Amino acid sequence: MSEPWSVRTRIAVLLGLVLALLCVPLAPASPAAAHAALVTTTPARDEVIGYAPREVLLTFSEPVTAVPGRVQVLAPDGRRITVGRPEVRDRTMRIPVRVPERPLGTYLVSYRVVSADSHPIAGSFVYSAGAPSATPPRPPDEQARQNAGLLLPTAKFTGYLGLVLAVGPTLLAATMWPRRRSRRGVAVTVYAGLALVAVATAGTWIGQAADTVGAPVGELGPADLRAVGESDVGVVLAARLALTALAAVLLPAAVRGIAGRGRVVGVVVVAVCVFLTWPLAGHPVAAPIPVVSVAAGAVHLAAMSVWLGGLLAVTVFLLRRTHQRVLARILPAWSRWATLAVGWLIVAGTGQAVMELGRPTALVNTPYGQLLIAKAALLAGVLAVAARQRRLVQRGTAAEHPRRVARAAGVELTVTAVVLALAAVLVQTPPGRTANAEAARADRAGIAQSVTIDLYTLQFDIYPAQAGTANSLHAFVYTPQGRALPVAQWTLSVALPGAGIEPIAVRVDVLEPNHGSAEIRFPVAGDWTLKMTARTTDIDQATVTATVTVR
Template sequence: MLAAAAGLLVGLFCVLLGPVTPASAHAALVASDPSNGTIVPDAPNKVTLTFSESVQLVSGKIQVIAPDGSRADQGEPQAAAGTVTVPLRSGVGRGTYLVSYRVVSADSHPVAGSLTFSVGAASTPPSESAGTESVDPVVRALIPVGKYLGYAGLVLLIGPVLVLALLWPHRLSRRGASRLVWTGVGLVLGSTVLALWLQAPYTTGTGLFGVSGDDLQDVLGSTFGAVMLVRLGVIVAAGFLLRPLLRGEGGESKADLALLGVLGVAALATWPLTGHPAASPVAGVSVVVDAIHLAAVSVWLGGLVMLVGFLLRRANERELGAILPIWSRWAATAVAALIIAGSVQALIEVASFKGLYASTYGQLILVKIGLAAVVIAMAAVSRRLVRSRAAETGPGPLRRIVLAELAVTAVVLGVTAALVQIPPPRTASAAESGATSTTISQTITDKSVSLQVDVFPATVGNNSLHLYAYTPDNKPLPVVEWTATAALPAKGIEPIEVPLLRITDFHAIGDIALPAAGEWTFKFTVRTSDIDQSTLTMTAKIS
C-alpha cells in the first residue's frame, strides 16, 4: 500500500498548495446604481448592487458611509436573485459616499468589495468600513482540506458498500471492509461538520475561533447550511441501514438496499448544490453531471481500494474468476461516465478554449485530464490482466497496477479539491466585465463653470450624455440654456447636434448615435444668464 499512501500524501499536498492565493469570489459585481465613481445631482433613496449570480446577505456586512463618516443606510438590505437593494435615509448631504458589501454567492463563496459615488460634487471618500475583510489564511487553507476528506469519505463509503452488497464472497470476514466503510462514514460526517464551522468565519472574514453563536445560526439558516444538514441526516440514516450489511448477518432486504441507493443519490447531490454547479448558467444540467462525476469516481476508486486491500489478497482463484470480470465491467462503465460527465462540466465552467490555457482553473483542468489519462491507461492494463487470468498470470501484477491507479487517483482528488476554491473562467470573465466601466466621466472647467460630463456606454451606436453644471467652488449652477455637438474630424464627420433635455436647473441629458470609433470632440455651450455663457470642449475615445 506504499504507492497508495504516497498518492494520498501528494493529493493532500496539492490541496494545501493549490489555492495559494486568497480564495476568489465566484460571483462578480457587474453593475450598481449609482455607478461606481459617478456624480449624481440629487441624493438617491437607495443603492442597488447587481451581481453575476444570485447571492445571500451576510448580517451587518453591507454599509453605506456618508462623507461625514456616519451611516447613510437604514433598515435591512434586501436580496432578490442577483440584485441587492440598500435603502438610504433621507436628508443625506453632498459629497462622496462609500458603499462596502460582503455577500455569499450561489456556490457558497463570500463576495466582498466597495465602491463610491458622489452627490452634487466629489469629496474625500470616507475610510474603508468593516464590510470587506479578507479570508483568514487558516480558514482558507482548511476549507479545501475538509473537502478533500469529504471526497475521500465518499470513496471509502460508496465503492466498498457496492462491493460488499454485490461481489463479496460469503466465506470472507467483513470486519476489515466494515472498518473501511465506517471510516468513510466518519470522514463524510466530520468533513460536513467542519464545513459548517468553517463557513461562518469564511463568510464573515473572522478567524477560526472568532465565530459567534449568531454567525453559526446565520450559516445554518442559509442554503449552504440547509444542504449540509440534509447531508448529515442522509448519512446518519444510511448508517443505520448499513449495519446488517456490514455485519454480514444477511438481515438486509432488497428494500433496504434500494433505500440505501436512494440515500446515496441524495447524499451525492449535496456536493454540487454547494459548489460551482449551483451557480452554473445551466444549473440543472451541472448538478446532475457533477453528481454523476462524483458517483463514477467513488465507485471506481472505492472498488479499487477493496480489490487491493482485501479481495486480491484473500479471495481464492475461483472467487476472483467470478468477481474480476464483473468488476472490470463496472470499472469500464464508471470510466466512461467519468469522461463524459467531466467533459460536459469542463465545457460549462471553462466556457472558451482560451479559458482552458489562460486561467488557473483551466490549467488545473488540463492537469486533471492528464492524470486521468494516466489512470485510464492503467485501467486498460489491469483489464487486460483480468482477461488473461486463464493464463494464470496470478494476482501479483494486477495488485501492483491497481496500487498505482490508487496513487494517481488520490492526486486527482487533491486537484479536484483545489479546483473548488478557484473561480472558473465563466465567472472570472464576469468579474472582468463588471470591474471595467464603459462610462466616460470627465470634468471640464473655465473661470466660471465646472461641467461634469458622463458619456455611456462610450461605444459605437446609441449613447447617453449627462451634464452637471457647478460653480468653481462645487455649488450647483443654474443653467438657462444648454447646447452640445459631437464631431470626429479624423474621419471627416462634421459636428452633430445633440438634443438636450433639462432635468433640473443644473442637470441636462441627451442621446446621440455615434457612427464610428475614434477620438470624438464634444463641444458644450452653457448659458447661465442673458449675457453670461461658457463654451467648453473635451475629447473622448469611443470604441
C-alpha cells in the same frame, strides 16, 4: 500475494493520500476568488455627482444574497447612513440610504454577499457628491486577514475520500464478496468513510460561516453558525448530515450481503440524495443549465466513488490470500463495474467542464481551466494503467499475477488521490465562465452616466456596452434634492447617425416607481445617441440625450 507486496501496496496507498494532502495548500488561502463579480454600480465607482442619492445599486454577475450587517454606506464624515436592510432582486442589490446633514464629499460603499454557488464576495468602492473629500471614509473592518483559510478545501478533500471509502467497498461487498472471506475490514472501511463525510460536512459548515461573515474560525460565535443554517447551503449541508446518519443504519446489512430488496432500494435512494448534496452546494447551482449541471456533478461523484472505492477494496482486502480461482471470477466482474464507472466519470466530467468553462479559451486562460488540464492529464495516465490491467483480465491472466495487479492498483490509487486533491482545489476556484465578469470588473466595463436637467436628475448604466449581445440598461430618476421621483411613462430610443442608423425604439420595463430597465441590442459598435424621455406627471416631461460608446 506475498506479504512484502501487500506491505508495498499499502505504503503506496498511504503515500498517495499524504501527497494529496500536500497538494491541498495549492488552494487559495482566502475566499478572495469569489464566484460572482460586481459588474456595475449606481452611482458609478469613483463618480462625482451633484447631489446625495437616496439609494445605491449594485449589480452582480450572478444572483446573490446579502450577508446581514455586512452591507453599509458611510457618509463623508464616516457615519453609517444605510436605512434598513438591503433589498436583493436576482442580481441587483438596492441599498436605501439617508441624506446626511453634510452631504458633500466622498461616500464609501462596502458589501459582503454570498453568490448563488455558496461562495462569498466582498469589496468596496467610493463615489462623491459635489467634490471628493480630502480624506475619504474607511470601512471599520477591512483589515486583510484569513477567514477559513485551508479549512474548506481540506474539508472538500476529506468528503471525497469519505465517499470513496463508503461507496465502492459497500458495492463490492454486496455483490461479489467471497463467502469465506471476512467482511470485518470492509465494514470498518465503510464506517470510516461515513465518519469522514460527517466530519467534512461539519468542517464545510464552519468554513462557510467564516467566509460568509469574514471572520477567522476562532472568532466565530453561535449566531454565525446559525446564519449558515438559515441559508440555502446550510439546508443542503444539514440534509447531508441526516442522510449520512440514515446510511449508517442501512449499510450494515448491505455490507453483510443480507439486505432485502426494500433495503437495497433504500440504500440506493439515500446514496443518490447524498451525491446530489455536493453539486447543490457548489458551482452547478449557478451554471447556465443548473438541472443538467447538478445531475452531471452527482453522476461524476458516484462514478468516482464506485471506481476508486472498489479498486481500494480489491487491492487491500481481496488480492492478498484469495484463491486464484476465486479471483478469476471476481476480477472480470469487478472490471466490468469499473469500466462502466469510468465511462460515466468521463462523460459527466466532460459535460461539467464544458458548462463551467463557458468558452474554449478559458481552458488555458483561467486558473480553473489550468487546474482542469492538470486533473485531466493525471486521470489520463491512470486510465492508461487501468487499460493494461483490463487487458490482463480479459485474457484471463490477471488472477495469475496478483503482484502485478496490486502494483498497478497502488499506482492508480496514488495518482487518483492527487486527482481528488486537485478536485478539492477546483471546486474552490472561480469557474471559467465567470472570467468574463471578473475581467469586466477589472476593466470597469459598461457605461454609467448621471445627467441633471431642470425637471430631474437621470442616472443610467449600460452593461456590458458591447455590440452583438444583450445589454442591460437601468435608469433612475431623482429630484434635485436627491429624492426618488416616480415616472409615469418611459420612452427610450437609440440611434447611430454616423452609420446612417435611424432611431430604434426600445421597450422600458418599470421595476420600481423611479426605476426603469431595458434590454438593448446594438447591431454594430460606435458612438450611439441615446434619448430617454421620462414623464413624471400628466404635463411634466423632459428628454435627456447622451452619447454612449459601444465596443
